[in-house]
Amino acid sequence: VSLENDLLDWLHEHLPTDSRLTVGLGDDAAVLAGRHLNNPVVTTDMITEGVDFLLSEVDPVWVGHKELGVNLSDLAAMAARPVAAFVSLVLPREGFEQLSSLQLAIQLYEGMLPLAERFQVSLAGGDTNTWEGPLAISITVLGETTPQGPLTRSGAQAGDQIFASGQFGGSILGKHLHVEPRIHEALLLHERYTLHAGIDVSDGLALDISRLAEASACGALIDTTSIPISAAACKLSKKDSHSALQHAMGDGEDFELVIAVPPATAEKLCADEPLDIRLTRIGEMIETRGLWQANLDGTRQILPPYGYLH
Amino acid sequence: VSLENDLLDWLHEHLPTDSRLTVGLGDDAAVLAGRHLNNPVVTTDMITEGVDFLLSEVDPVWVGHKELGVNLSDLAAMAARPVAAFVSLVLPREGFEQLSSLQLAIQLYEGMLPLAERFQVSLAGGDTNTWEGPLAISITVLGETTPQGPLTRSGAQAGDQIFASGQFGGSILGKHLHVEPRIHEALLLHERYTLHAGIDVSDGLALDISRLAEASACGALIDTTSIPISAAACKLSKKDSHSALQHAMGDGEDFELVIAVPPATAEKLCADEPLDIRLTRIGEMIETRGLWQANLDGTRQILPPYGYLH
Numbered sequence: 001v002s003l004e005n006d007l008l009d010w011l012h013e014h015l016p017t018d019s020r021l022t023v024g025l026g027d028d029a030a031v032l033a034g035r036h037l038n039n040p041v042v043t044t045d046m047i048t049e050g051v052d053f054l055l056s057e058v059d060p061v062w063v064g065h066k067e068l069g070v071n072l073s074d075l076a077a078m079a080a081r082p083v084a085a086f087v088s089l090v091l092p093r094e095g096f097e098q099l100s101s102l103q104l105a106i107q108l109y110e111g112m113l114p115l116a117e118r119f120q121v122s123l124a125g126g127d128t129n130t131w132e133g134p135l136a137i138s139i140t141v142l143g144e145t146t147p148q149g150p151l152t153r154s155g156a157q158a159g160d161q162i163f164a165s166g167q168f169g170g171s172i173l174g175k176h177l178h179v180e181p182r183i184h185e186a187l188l189l190h191e192r193y194t195l196h197a198g199i200d201v202s203d204g205l206a207l208d209i210s211r212l213a214e215a216s217a218c219g220a221l222i223d224t225t226s227i228p229i230s231a232a233a234c235k236l237s238k239k240d241s242h243s244a245l246q247h248a249m250g251d252g253e254d255f256e257l258v259i260a261v262p263p264a265t266a267e268k269l270c271a272d273e274p275l276d277i278r279l280t281r282i283g284e285m286i287e288t289r290g291l292w293q294a295n296l297d298g299t300r301q302i303l304p305p306y307g308y309l310h
Numbered sequence: 311v312s313l314e315n316d317l318l319d320w321l322h323e324h325l326p327t328d329s330r331l332t333v334g335l336g337d338d339a340a341v342l343a344g345r346h347l348n349n350p351v352v353t354t355d356m357i358t359e360g361v362d363f364l365l366s367e368v369d370p371v372w373v374g375h376k377e378l379g380v381n382l383s384d385l386a387a388m389a390a391r392p393v394a395a396f397v398s399l400v401l402p403r404e405g406f407e408q409l410s411s412l413q414l415a416i417q418l419y420e421g422m423l424p425l426a427e428r429f430q431v432s433l434a435g436g437d438t439n440t441w442e443g444p445l446a447i448s449i450t451v452l453g454e455t456t457p458q459g460p461l462t463r464s465g466a467q468a469g470d471q472i473f474a475s476g477q478f479g480g481s482i483l484g485k486h487l488h489v490e491p492r493i494h495e496a497l498l499l500h501e502r503y504t505l506h507a508g509i510d511v512s513d514g515l516a517l518d519i520s521r522l523a524e525a526s527a528c529g530a531l532i533d534t535t536s537i538p539i540s541a542a543a544c545k546l547s548k549k550d551s552h553s554a555l556q557h558a559m560g561d562g563e564d565f566e567l568v569i570a571v572p573p574a575t576a577e578k579l580c581a582d583e584p585l586d587i588r589l590t591r592i593g594e595m596i597e598t599r600g601l602w603q604a605n606l607d608g609t610r611q612i613l614p615p616y617g618y619l620h
Contacts, residue, residue: 027525028387028510029353029453031460037347042452043339044437046398051441077338088356088398088448127354131361133443138398140450142352143339150341200338215337 003091004128007105014113015123030124032084032142039145041080045071049134053177055096060104062177063137064111069179070202071141072119073255076182077200079151079190080143082119087112087126088138101130108137119183148190151259156197156216160285161266166256166277168205169233169248176253185275186257193269197260204252209283210291210305212258221292222283222303224249250306260285313401314438317415324423325433340434342394342452349455353384359444363487365406370414372487373447374421379489380512381451382429383565386492387510389461389500390453392429397422397436398448411440418447429493458500461569466507466526470595471576476566476587478515479543479558486563495585496567503579507570514562519593520601520615522568531602532593532613534559560616570595 047067049055055063068085075082089108091101099107105128116123121141165182182200189195199212205227213220224245233247242250261269269279286292293303357377359365365373378395385392399418401411409417415438426433431451475492492510499505509522515537523530534555543557552560571579579589596602603613 027463028384029351029390029460031388031390031455031462032350032352037350040342040347040350040394040452041339042342042394042396042435042450044396044398044435044448044450046400046437046439046448048400048439048441048443050443051439074338078341080339080341084350084352086352086354086450088354088450090356090358090446125352125354127356127448129356129358129361131358131444133358133360133446134441136400136443136446138354138356138437138448140352140354140396140398142350142452145341150339152341153337 003102003130006102007128010106011109016117030084032124037083037144039150041075041078041143041145041150042140043071043074044138044140045074046136046138048136055135058177060107061111064108065115066177066179067137067139068112068115069181069255071139072115072181072183073179073200073202075141075143076186076257077198079148079186079198080145081187082121082141082143082183084122084124084142085116086124086140089126090129090131090133090136092134093130093132104135119181146187146190151186151190151195151198153197153199153212153215156212156218156260156285158218158285158287160196160260160262161281162209162220162258162260162283162285163269163279164228164256164258164282165275165279166254167228167230168201168254168256169230169244169251170236171232171251171253173232173235175232179255181255182257185277188274189259192274193261194265195259195261199258201254201256201258202252204250204306205254206249206291206303207305209258212260213285213291216285219286219288219290219292220283221286221294221300223294226280226282228278228280313412313440316412317438320416321419326427340394342434347393347454349460351385351388351390351453351455351460352450353381354448354450355381355384356446356448358446365445368487370417371421374418375425376487376489377447377449378422378425379491379565381449382425382491382493383489383510383512385451385453386496386567387508388455389458389496389505389508390455391497392431392451392453392493394432394434394452395426396434396450399436400439400441400443400446402444403440403442414445429491456497456500461496461500461505461508463507463509463522463525466522466528466570466595468528468595468597470506470570470572471591472519472530472568472570472593472595473579473589474538474566474568474592475585475589476564477538477540478511478564478566479540479554479561480546481542481561481563483542483545485542489565491565492567495587498584499569502584503571504575505569505571509568511564511566511568512562514560514616515564516559516601516613517615519568522570523595523601526595529596529598529600529602530593531596531604531610533604536590536592538588538590
């Protein structure tokens with residue numbers, strides 16, 4: 001209770017005043033004042049020490065940033081606008097190295113605050129516990145869809161063109177922590193263009209495209225020569241037995257958007273270049289189920305939906 | 311991923327079809343279809359093996375029931391109607407004793423399902439992980455307030471009468487697991503009567519009343535002779551050095567409601583007896599800050615806001 005009170009004191013000092021909350025931290029629940037959420041969207045994610053990160057290698061500030069970023073990336077995949085986040089922590093009772101459990105909690109929140117501010121997410125509630133075990137963080141983010149409704153994985157059709165934001169591969173060299181949720185990009189695209197389906201790339205480009213295809217009951221034909229490969233993927237490929245393309249297709253934790261759009265929209269997207277970041281056509285949806293690679297001679301071959309290479 | 315898929319398969323078989331979800335389990339986030347949530351209310355709570363329960367002593371079914379129940383009790387304290395719950399699990403990779411991690415997850419959900427059905431809460435999303443550490447469960451529940459708005463801790467005034475539902479003390483003998491969230495009772499009272507403030511008793515009757523008083527910037531004078539003492543509290547008092555009243559005031563995890571109402575409402579409540587369970591007048595709000603005990607001779611003495619006796 002004392003840890004939770006100390007953390008609440010810190011939060012009250014450091015959180016921006018938020019007119020959207022009638023009842024904020026400290027009551028039994030948070031109330032989002034006078035708000036009418038349309039088609040509320042909710043996503044939740046938990047990360048744990050030893051599996052998703054090692055405190056001996058990663059600054060807790062970046063752990064906090066990442067965990068909020070991952071949740072926001074899930075909302076971006078739905079083209080939803082984030083509203084409020086709820087943070088459950090279970091902290092090692094003795095803290096970590098020189099950090100007390102309170103200092104550890106504060107650093108995690110310090111990582112969340114700038115992201116929360118940039119994306120106008122209220123840090124509206126949470127639960128803070130200690131135990132003999134390692135650190136675990138669970139964040140739930142509440143959002144709402146725009147008048148266009150939610151973007152789902154299941155709306156793609158054969159003939160749709162597949163686009164991806166940003167670049168892929170080698171996230172382990174930094175991007176897996178420095179998550180940049182593509183909220184603004186998703187909202188802009190969803191508002192101005194006809195999008196049939198979308199997903200964010202968390203487990204690997206190939207694996208996540210195959211999930212989108214499966215949810216849409218069709219297949220995907222990938223033009224592997226067009227995949228935007230990151231400098232990090234090239235760097236990694238020089239150190240191991242995987243090619244840069246394999247890293248781009250399989251590494252995961254890129255937190256980029258993949259969308260499927262009808263052909264007319266594809267033309268507009270290529271002409272408009274509406275985003276500040278790269279948006280690349282990387283393939284198309286086809287009737288034949290599964291994930292396929294287009295060969296230069298016009299034939300196709302099965303592409304293994306690998307992921308988790310990291 | 312495979313554990314999560316297996317669990318999703320089980321959930322798709324066992325969850326009731328839910329017309330309130332456009333997008334349910336399996337996409338990047340859940341979308342609550344065509345719903346306009348008014349003043350969304352959100353609460354989150356995490357419980358951990360070794361601190362809040364021991365799997366060697368408690369059936370995982372009851373752990374699941376409890377964790378959902380605790381969250382629903384927080385919504386009851388706000389007089390909010392639950393809508394959807396989101397469940398993050400981190401499971402020991404090897405499971406527990408004869409149970410695999412999947413079986414453990416299923417048992418936790420088996421404990422949540424009946425409660426979710428009774429209170430019409432959609433189990434709408436979640437995240438399932440394994441690790442080398444012990445079991446931790448975090449649940450976030452989304453609800454909405456009724457037209458009367460939220461009931462908070464901070465609206466009590468000097469002169470308000472304090473009522474409590476049910477009986478107190480000795481929850482460790484069973485009630486701490488068999489949580490009965492007072493949702494229906496809170497909604498009924500909030501709809502028919504003027505309630506100034508409310509809280510649910512999770513950490514101890516004395517401690518939680520003192521929190522309500524502090525949030526309302528006044529004090530509370532408790533008539534300790536009127537506290538409804540549970541049979542479990544009496545039973546415990548025979549085994550240890552604490553009186554049954556001390557157990558009732560300090561044990562916690564009763565998950566009963568405490569409300570503060572104006573005097574005219576107090577009279578009506580006593581006349582109407584509107585609940586199926588007991589509703590007892592146990593004191594009044596006063597101007598002098600702090601928690602006080604009324605003596606028979608009309609004087610008062612400080613009452614320590616003890617809690618966590620368990």
